[in-house]
Amino acid sequence: xxxxxxxxxxxxxxxxxxxxxxxxxxxxxxxxxxxxxxxxxxxxxxxxxxxxxxxxxxxxxxxxxxxxxxxxxxxxxxxxxxxxxxxxxxxxxxxxxxxxxxxxxxxxxxxxxxxxxxxxxxxxxxxxxxxxxxxxxxxxxxxxxxxxxxxxxxxxxxxxxxxxxxxxxxxxxxxxxxxxxxxxxxxxxxxxxxxxxxxxxxxxxxxxxxxxxxxxxxxxxxxxxxxxxxxxxxxxxxxxxxxxxxxxxxxxxxxxxxxxxxxxxxxxxxxxxxxxxxxxxxxxxxxxxxxxxxxxxxxxxxxxxxxxxxxxxxxxxxxxxxxxxxxxxxxxxxxxxxxxxxxxxxxxxxxxxxxxxxxxxxxxxxxxxxxxxxxxxxxxxxxxxxxxxxxxxx
Amino acid sequence: xxxxxxxxxxxxxxxxxxxxxxxxxxxxxxxxxxxxxxxxxxxxxxxxxxxxxxxxxxxxxxxxxxxxxxxxxxxxxxxxxxxxxxxxxxxxxxxxxxxxxxxxxxxxxxxxxxxxxxxxxxxxxxxxxxxxxxxxxxxxxxxxxxxxxxxxxxxxxxxxxxxxxxxxxxxxxxxxxxxxxxxxxxxxxxxxxxxxxxxxxxxxxxxxxxxxxxxxxxxxxxxxxxxxxxxxxxxxxxxxxxxxxxxxxxxxxxxxxxxxxxxxxxxxxxxxxxxxxxxxxxxxxxxxxxxxxxxxxxxxxxxxxxxxxxxxxxxxxxxxxxxxxxxxxxxxxxxxxxxxxxxxxxxxxxxxxxxxxxxxxxxxxxxxxxxxxxxxxxxxxxxxxxxxxxxxxx
Numbered sequence: 001x002x003x004x005x006x007x008x009x010x011x012x013x014x015x016x017x018x019x020x021x022x023x024x025x026x027x028x029x030x031x032x033x034x035x036x037x038x039x040x041x042x043x044x045x046x047x048x049x050x051x052x053x054x055x056x057x058x059x060x061x062x063x064x065x066x067x068x069x070x071x072x073x074x075x076x077x078x079x080x081x082x083x084x085x086x087x088x089x090x091x092x093x094x095x096x097x098x099x100x101x102x103x104x105x106x107x108x109x110x111x112x113x114x115x116x117x118x119x120x121x122x123x124x125x126x127x128x129x130x131x132x133x134x135x136x137x138x139x140x141x142x143x144x145x146x147x148x149x150x151x152x153x154x155x156x157x158x159x160x161x162x163x164x165x166x167x168x169x170x171x172x173x174x175x176x177x178x179x180x181x182x183x184x185x186x187x188x189x190x191x192x193x194x195x196x197x198x199x200x201x202x203x204x205x206x207x208x209x210x211x212x213x214x215x216x217x218x219x220x221x222x223x224x225x226x227x228x229x230x231x232x233x234x235x236x237x238x239x240x241x242x243x244x245x246x247x248x249x250x251x252x253x254x255x256x257x258x259x260x261x262x263x264x265x266x267x268x269x270x271x272x273x274x275x276x277x278x279x280x281x282x283x284x285x286x287x288x289x290x291x292x293x294x295x296x297x298x299x300x301x302x303x304x305x306x307x308x309x310x311x312x313x314x315x316x317x318x319x320x321x322x323x324x325x326x327x328x329x330x331x332x333x334x335x336x337x338x339x340x341x342x343x344x345x346x347x348x349x350x351x352x353x354x355x356x357x358x359x360x361x362x363x364x365x366x367x368x369x370x371x372x373x374x375x376x377x378x379x380x381x382x383x384x385x386x387x388x389x390x391x392x393x394x
Numbered sequence: 395x396x397x398x399x400x401x402x403x404x405x406x407x408x409x410x411x412x413x414x415x416x417x418x419x420x421x422x423x424x425x426x427x428x429x430x431x432x433x434x435x436x437x438x439x440x441x442x443x444x445x446x447x448x449x450x451x452x453x454x455x456x457x458x459x460x461x462x463x464x465x466x467x468x469x470x471x472x473x474x475x476x477x478x479x480x481x482x483x484x485x486x487x488x489x490x491x492x493x494x495x496x497x498x499x500x501x502x503x504x505x506x507x508x509x510x511x512x513x514x515x516x517x518x519x520x521x522x523x524x525x526x527x528x529x530x531x532x533x534x535x536x537x538x539x540x541x542x543x544x545x546x547x548x549x550x551x552x553x554x555x556x557x558x559x560x561x562x563x564x565x566x567x568x569x570x571x572x573x574x575x576x577x578x579x580x581x582x583x584x585x586x587x588x589x590x591x592x593x594x595x596x597x598x599x600x601x602x603x604x605x606x607x608x609x610x611x612x613x614x615x616x617x618x619x620x621x622x623x624x625x626x627x628x629x630x631x632x633x634x635x636x637x638x639x640x641x642x643x644x645x646x647x648x649x650x651x652x653x654x655x656x657x658x659x660x661x662x663x664x665x666x667x668x669x670x671x672x673x674x675x676x677x678x679x680x681x682x683x684x685x686x687x688x689x690x691x692x693x694x695x696x697x698x699x700x701x702x703x704x705x706x707x708x709x710x711x712x713x714x715x716x717x718x719x720x721x722x723x724x725x726x727x728x729x730x731x732x733x734x735x736x737x738x739x740x741x742x743x744x745x746x747x748x749x750x751x752x753x754x755x756x757x758x759x760x761x762x763x764x765x766x767x768x769x770x771x772x773x774x775x776x777x778x779x780x781x782x783x784x785x786x787x788x
């Protein structure tokens with residue numbers, strides 16, 4: 001009897017994707033019924049090429065490094081599978097004694113997960129582990145990877161805000177990842193500790209972007225406080241649904257756009273004559289280990305453990321989701337549950353209206369409260385002389 | 395008798411500029427002869443407006459927050475002084491009982507330091523505290539602020555390298571600050587832990603940038619390994635000395651250039667047809683506390699302490715510099731010394747030839763050895779499955 005597990009990573013990585021891998025390995029060891037924990041090297045392509053590596057070969061004392069290794073230790077892919085590819089999988093799984101298949105990824109990967117499940121017809125148990133910095137998977141309250149990327153953005157905008165305030169630089173636009181869903185962009189609100197703190201404006205892909213309103217907002221804040229920090233989604237579109245930045249280049253397969261941060265900074269310089277700069281940390285934020293959220297890391301481990309547990313309990317065609325528990329002191333506690341994979345396949349969850357302010361240039365307090373526990377332990381305190389000045393005056 | 399100190403910050407901040415401020419406060423308290431430690435709020439403008447804040451009013455237990463607060467807690471400025479401004483200073487200092495004036499900044503600020511010293515004619519002792527992420531101040535081996543910004547860049551490129559390798563993204567260009575001096579760009583070399591690690595190409599402002607050679611280098615690496623991480627200085631210029639990126643906009647006072655990272659990524663897409671993206675962390679790297687180098691932070695504190703000590707010992711018109719000590723085990727140890735301010739005023743120290751490879755697309759091992767101790771404690775280890783694969787094969 002050889003019951004083996006196969007883990008497959010799909011799509012862009014997160015700072016804690018390997019923490020889920022660690023969770024799978026831990027659960028496999030603890031459950032006792034698993035012989036090998038294969039990682040498919042390079043995502044689904046690795047499955048078709050039977051390029052597997054048994055993760056139990058990593059010495060036990062070195063496994064914890066997975067908790068603090070960003071990107072994907074077993075690789076990943078954006079390789080689209082064809083119908084014939086799915087048909088080959090049951091044979092490959094049988095050949096390698098694979099009884100449990102776990103797919104870690106976003107809604108595209110969950111689509112693959114559902115299709116592999118269908119192709120296997122119950123002979124293999126196929127379970128999804130949610131993962132995305134975009135937090136755009138349906139049904140689950142939130143997704144491992146999001147809390148750490150959110151903490152990176154909040155912490156970084158907090159630091160940039162100090163820099164801009166101290167110099168003063170006039171206008172600084174920070175670009176956030178998330179082309180269609182504004183969850184990550186919105187998380188920058190957690191940089192605010194006091195009234196007047198950065199970010200001063202937040203522009204989300206859920207609202208049409210109006211350049212004239214943007215310039216009005218920037219001008220008003222500049223006149224009042226002399227410095228403005230803007231956080232803008234990389235996916236901003238105008239009222240007609242066209243990206244605000246013109247395509248830089250088109251190939252047969254893809255369109256390349258310029259950077260939103262750089263474009264908006266240029267707009268401020270040209271139209272308002274105010275000095276501005278754009279910053280685009282981009283994948284620097286998707287791979288940042290120092291900004292990992294502890295809550296996120298622990299939940300990523302849990303998602304990996306629960307996925308294997310579900311598969312070993314006979315479940316298939318489900319994804320592990322998170323929901324919040326009611327607690328007496330209203331402190332944050334989350335528990336996992338099993339979501340039918342059909343409910344999450346290819347669906348993109350965007351930021352709901354109640355989390356966006358009326359003018360579409362900020363998020364609401366309700367969003368900040370929802371997001372705050374996910375970044376785990378908050379962001380550092382800085383010294384502010386204003387505090388002591390007030391104490392002296394009062 | 396009231397001997398007061400005045401600290402003035404100039405130019406762009408660093409992650410440890412406030413650590414030097416902490417050092418000044420600590421030295422003032424320990425020396426016993428100081429009544430007030432004024433910070434000039436908003437740089438030299440704060441001096442002229444007599445906008446001072448006594449930093450001893452920060453409760454002792456909260457002062458350590460200065461060690462981990464980025465940007466400048468007392469503000470800064472790029473405000474150019476006129477001759478008449480210098481003439482006003484002696485009177486202002488006298489009025490506030492200021493005996494010691496410490497200027498913390500780069501070579502521009504050291505110029506101001508020298509001029510204030512001249513204007514005071516020996517009645518006030520004026521000492522410079524070096525600070526710049528660019529590391530371009532003359533005479534001193536290195537400058538507080540550089541080690542932390544260097545650690546940020548090395549650590550971030552290490553993380554980005556994992557991300558790019560795992561997906562695989564094809565080409566990623568990371569832009570580094572430092573318009574004329576390549577010290578910071580060069581520090582990205584410390585991201586390399588094993589052969590083949592990112593960054594694969596490093597382009598410095600000290601060498602003319604040749605687009606054709608760049609495309610050749612990227613193509614060759616792409617063909618060989620499928621993914622290429624490039625680190626490029628924001629200040630790249632062609633053989634005629636013109637910035638490689640066309641000006642986006644010109645005002646009467648300034649020229650605004652596009653981003654080098656975005657430009658080079660676009661070039662790879664257009665000319666080679668290879669998918670590429672650019673990242674520009676920009677001031678995110680100048681303000682990053684999680685990436686502070688411990689060595690850098692401690693040296694920043696020391697520079698602040700030594701500056702006040704020098705002033706109190708009667709020195710004026712000097713800057714605190716660092717030099718390396720010979721040690722038996724060749725481990726890193728640095729000591730401070732006093733540099734005549736005339737030797738550092740407005741001089742920009744660029745990367746010497748022996749630190750740049752022949753083709754101008756990388757740095758040398760000598761540079762890596764020079765830079766390595768400054769980032770203090772290195773950058774995190776990540777898990778690499780290749781290691782275990784090799785062990786199994788051998």
